[in-house]
Amino acid sequence: VVLLCGTFFWLTSAQAADVNVTWKNPEKYRDIYPSTQGKKHFRESTFKALENHLLKLAKTLPESQTLTIEVTDVDLAGDVHISGIRQIRVIKELYFPRIKFSFELINAEKAIIQSGNVNLKDMNFMMRSRLRYRNKTLGYEKQLLDGWFKDVFTNNVDK
Numbered sequence: 001v002v003l004l005c006g007t008f009f010w011l012t013s014a015q016a017a018d019v020n021v022t023w024k025n026p027e028k029y030r031d032i033y034p035s036t037q038g039k040k041h042f043r044e045s046t047f048k049a050l051e052n053h054l055l056k057l058a059k060t061l062p063e064s065q066t067l068t069i070e071v072t073d074v075d076l077a078g079d080v081h082i083s084g085i086r087q088i089r090v091i092k093e094l095y096f097p098r099i100k101f102s103f104e105l106i107n108a109e110k111a112i113i114q115s116g117n118v119n120l121k122d123m124n125f126m127m128r129s130r131l132r133y134r135n136k137t138l139g140y141e142k143q144l145l146d147g148w149f150k151d152v153f154t155n156n157v158d159k
Contacts, residue, residue: 019055026043065105069101072100073099077125100117102115
């Protein structure tokens with residue numbers, strides 16, 4: 001069941017940790033504005049894409065664990081500008097991606113293994129010679145989450 005705006009998303013897989021994502025006060029996020037589609041639809045599809053990506057990353061964690069994330073701000077790469085009667089998202093170095101959230105990784109006994117407050121940002125996102133998700137929706141944001149996940153959960157992955 002997928003409900004938006006302050007409710008939990010339960011994403012599970014038989015081979016992965018459970019992932020629980022909460023989008024806290026998304027109407028106050030710095031930049032979650034659409035360029036060509038409706039605001040509500042854009043927000044829902046953006047959240048779903050980021051949740052699916054976190055679920056994919058969690059496949060490396062033991063299935064007995066639960067990763068809980070509460071997102072408090074999102075600033076997508078680029079900025080929306082008015083161009084005639086349309087709006088377009090312009091990607092420039094000045095408009096780097098940012099995601100703020102807190103997280104807890106909980107084991108089967110309901111004990112917290114890891115937790116923290118995270119303020120991810122990549123001010124050099126356009127300087128990278130390789131973008132793993134080139135031509136994919138939210139490629140810069142996914143790469144940002146990849147780096148965080150690898151740095152934080154290296155010791156918790158199934159081997």
